[in-house]
Amino acid sequence: MIAAAVGFSTLTAAAAAGPASRPAAPTRVTRAALDPSLVAGRGADLGFSEQEAENAVTDGTIVGPGRDAYTLAAEASGRSAVALEPGQYVEFTLPAAADAITVRYSIPDAATGGGTTAPLDVAVNGRDHRSMTLTSQYAWLYNEYPFSNDPAAGPLHPDWWTTECGCVPDATTPAPAFPTPFRPNHFYDEQRLLLGRTYHAGDVVRLTAPAGSTAPTTTIDLLDSQLVAPPKVDARAADVLLFGADPSGRRDSAEAIDRAIAFARKAHLPVYIPPGTYQVNRHIIVDDVTIEGAGSWYTILKGHQVTLPAPAPDGSVHTGVGLYGRDASAGGSHNVHLSGFAIEGDVRERIDTDQVNGIGGALSDSSIEGLYIHHTKAGMWLDGPMTNLTVSGNQIADQIADGINFHTGVTNSVVRGNFLRDTGDDGLAMWSEKTADSGDVFDHNTVQTPVLANGIALYGGSDLTVTDNLVADPIREGSALQIGTRFGAVPFSGRIRVGDNTTVRSGTFELNWKIGLGAIWIYALEHSVDADLEVTGDDFLDNTYNAIMMVSDWPVKDQYSITNVHFSDIKVDGTGTDVVSARAAGGATFQNVQARNVGAVGIDNCGSFHFTPAGSEFTVTDLGGNTGGGTTGPWMAGWELPNTLTCDDRPVVVAPPGPSPWS
The missing domain is CATH 2.60.120.260 (Galactose-binding domain-like)
Incomplete structure (x- = not known):
């Protein structure tokens, strides 16, 4: 025992x-x-x-x-x-x-x-x-981001404000005892x-x-x-067994798979990996090739995390199993099609510089379908510029970091019909760091229990679409859906559509701010949010705190605002606090937003906290059809209309009943 x-x-x-x-x-x-x-x-x-x-x-x-x-x-x-x-x-x-x-x-x-x-x-x-x-x-x-595997470790960042122990360690003010195991x-x-x-x-x-x-x-x-489909067989493909791959997993098969890929490219054949467990302890570089497994329950690429003798140019100190396109700076990879196998990694700690993801690099005019990715750092981390990638029907579980991240200049690409559970950071993300992601779609995906951050996050970009997804149970410091200008992302532009999604048991507690978030969280941190943002047809169910939150961080609250946001045909079933929490300057329109089981007043309008005689700096525009509420009355009450002020910074939480059919 x-x-x-x-x-x-x-x-x-x-x-x-x-x-x-x-x-x-x-x-x-x-x-x-x-x-x-x-x-x-x-x-x-x-x-x-x-x-x-x-x-x-x-x-x-x-x-x-x-x-x-x-x-x-x-x-x-x-x-x-x-x-x-x-x-x-x-x-x-x-x-x-x-x-x-x-x-x-x-x-x-x-x-x-x-x-x-x-x-x-x-x-x-x-x-x-x-x-x-x-x-x-x-x-x-354990501990603060990026975490530790040691339950007895002291502060990873002694200069950080740590809410649980109320300390800012410095030379003159000794820190109180740091509790362990911490977080x-x-x-x-x-x-x-x-x-x-x-x-x-x-x-x-x-x-x-x-x-x-x-x-x-x-x-x-x-x-x-x-009920799992029988193993797929492709007799016309370049079978990796013919090139020396070991399906027992006793010998490393990476070089054999490389040989099969080289032959298949010359012969214009797909590569076939039959049932078995294949040891792969480094990246397999893929370009202009189709790789098929027998199905993710039968064909497994499994590797050890390997410490590099010296850090790689990208800062990696480890490598491990993964299929990578060429780096975008070298032109990226094209015409890559991956399907029907599992990737079992061996990542047990978060090192942000490490490239130990299941799928990586730049993959244009490509597809990834029917994979199971487990125990890697991020399931798929794609670094653009790149275009025209389709990611469909994959399962990604138990990641140390993100599930799928479109990072920097990924365009006209689709993530559809994927299931993600227990990611250590955002389940799905478009991160327009320095260069905009544009024309991308996240559609009909399920994201469950992301441990940190958000279910689905958009960080800047242009003409992006998030539709028909199901996001459940984000745990801490994030929301089901976030639209945020942060992490060095370019501003939003064009049309951003967030439609027909369902979120449940979201709107978590933000540990550092000590406030509740919204199921959808619109965040102006590094730029204003002023693109055409349409949130329509979504269901926000059993929200721990707010359903909708719009916020600018305190140091920049007078620099950045949130405008041109339009909510319509929304159903809100249960909020621990409010339907809308506004903590920024700007405004939004609301039409046909139905709410019930609302724990506090419908709108908590703090604006940018100047409390001017004219009222809040955030304008709520009622376009009609906004019905329902809770024990405090209609959520869109008359005294909440444009340029009035209500601000209850931390209202009492009233746990809502579980969701039920909407009659």
């Missing part, structure tokens, strides 16, 4: 009293812990069924619900999970035929960091036992298992923490189940 393992006290404090009871009905299927009818047509559909452990049969203990950062409940899908002590179980009734499962779980860290392992028994219908070996080696980070986070991981045969709807999958488990607790968040 690892009695001193980190995290046990966190779990115990968050747990509900007593074991869970047995539900009368089979385990219900959810999407982002919601009834699927509430998110119909939104997000990705990759053919698996999601079932939450808190809805399943168990003799364990329900953890949560809770939304306080640095707790197991907060990082769980739906903000709740089930904790199993050794000998306890949770079981799920399959809703459809399945031969594969994914288990999202958490086990404690070792007392000194570095992770532990523990077994999990998987049985179907009380027999057909299999064993999974769970690990926390890729979880449990534990990134608790969960997931693991996939092929069951070896097809089971049917109504069959029961039981997950048991064995009586002799080395983990004092095993927390199960959810189970995904699916």
Whole structure:
């Protein structure tokens, strides 16, 4: 037993009293812990069924619900999970035929960091036992950004203001004791298992923490189940086995894959990687080539993180498994098509200079489809200029940093139908650092439980579109959707459309400002936000604080404003505080915004905090059809109309009821 393992006290404090009871009905299927009818047509559909452990049969203990950062409940899908002590179980009734499962779980860290392992028994219908070996080696980070793997580490940035200890260490003012472990986070991981045969709807999958488990607790968040397609075979392709690749994973296959790519380019053939686990410990450079696997459950590229003998020119101190286009400065890569395999990395710490991403470089006129990317730094980090990339039908999980980032001059590219869970930074981002991303689309993606930052973020750029996505459970210091001028990004221009998205359990607490954010957060930090920004048809559900927030940071509040923003045909179901929080100069229009279960006044209008006799510097324009509200009355009350002032900087939070169908 690892009695001193980190995290046990966190779990115990968050747990509900007593074991869970047995539900009368089979385990219900959810999407982002919601009834699927509430998110119909939104997000990705990759053919698996999601079932939450808190809805399943168990003799364990329900953890949560809770939304306080640095707790197991907060990082769980739906903000709740089930904790199993050794000998306890949770079981799920399959809703459809399945031969594969994914288990999202958490086990404690070792007392000194570095992770532990523990077994999990998987049985179907009380027999057909299999064993999974769970690990926390890729979880449990601590301290300030960019985090530490050491639970006992002192301040990483002694000159930073640290809210929890109220200290600014300097030569004359000694800091109070720094609590450790400090800000534990990134608790969960997931693991996939092929069951070896097809089971049917109504069959029961039981997950048991064995009586002799080395983990004092095993927390199960959810189970995904699916019927996996048979392995794909391409007899006309250049098979990597013919060039010496080892499907057992014992020998490094990188050079063999390079040889297959070189041959395939000359012969105008695709490269085929058949079922197996292939050891790859560096980047595979791809250009003008198609690489196909047998399917992401069968073909796995798996590597170790390798320390470089000297830092690379880009600052990397490690390398690892990944497929990279050529650098944009060398012309980038073109006509690259990747599909049907998994990338399993070995990244356990965040080093921002490291290029240890699943997919990287510049890829123009290319496509990435049907990959599973796990345990890399960022799933896909594309550095432009580049154009015409399509990213579709991929799953990205358990990243140290972003899920997918379009960085600098990525144009006319589409990210559609992808599923992302447990990213360590933004799930999806367009970052127009120095050069604008333009004409890009994020459409019908699902982003769940980003541990830090936002579900979907736009940092500058031109003519960008975010539509029909589902974003759930951002954990801290971010929102479901952010439109921000920050991180050295160019200003927004053209038309920015954010439409027909659903967010749930977002609007988190901003630790440094000590205020609640919005499900959508519009942020003027380095430039004004004055492009044509249209937010239309979105559903903001079960917001922890605000549904909509528009803010300029205090040092620049008199330099930058937010204007030309138009909200229409919005549904807001539940806010802990307000529908709209305005903390900037400027203005926005509202039309057909329906709200219910609003915890505080509908509009908290602080403007830029000058409190002039004329009222707020932020103008709310009512274009009609704005209905509903909460216990304080209509959300768009008459006294909230243009150029009046209300400002309750930190209103009392009233937890809303769960979302329900809109009649």
